[in-house]
Amino acid sequence: MIGFLGEYEATVDVKGRFLLPAGIKKQLPEDSQTEFVINRGFEKCLTLYPIKSWEPIINGISKLNDFDPKVREFRRYFFNGATTLELDSAGRLLLPPNLKEHAGLEKDIVVVGAIKKIEIWDKTKYKQFFESISPEQFSALAKEVIPVSLDL
Numbered sequence: 001m002i003g004f005l006g007e008y009e010a011t012v013d014v015k016g017r018f019l020l021p022a023g024i025k026k027q028l029p030e031d032s033q034t035e036f037v038i039n040r041g042f043e044k045c046l047t048l049y050p051i052k053s054w055e056p057i058i059n060g061i062s063k064l065n066d067f068d069p070k071v072r073e074f075r076r077y078f079f080n081g082a083t084t085l086e087l088d089s090a091g092r093l094l095l096p097p098n099l100k101e102h103a104g105l106e107k108d109i110v111v112v113g114a115i116k117k118i119e120i121w122d123k124t125k126y127k128q129f130f131e132s133i134s135p136e137q138f139s140a141l142a143k144e145v146i147p148v149s150l151d152l
Contacts, residue, residue, distance in 0.1 A: 004113030048118040
């Protein structure tokens, strides 16, 4: 797998479920096609990790120094709301109400491949996010975060 790619529109039903898009399902590792961890994203979105992508995160964070107050604070924020999920027989995921509320997910959502994870956005907020940056700002951001040694 090269990583999750693509944007897919979906709809949250009245029970808080959405159908995982076929385009995302095709990109799932074969040994973790039904188990996930969902969590708050850094922005007002949700982050969905296939269990195989979540395990290295847990392993890495568990090695951080628990005597450091910043580590404890980070862990609390990062794991706040993290929940395991499984696809139901119809290929749907049930969004936990607290996470659904955090991301402002009502009905129309966008499911976005983000390399090792999948982001779930309210459709309107997702559109606003990309309308808020100009091509010049994006270019400046790329220059700031991409090391010169990375040959793109």
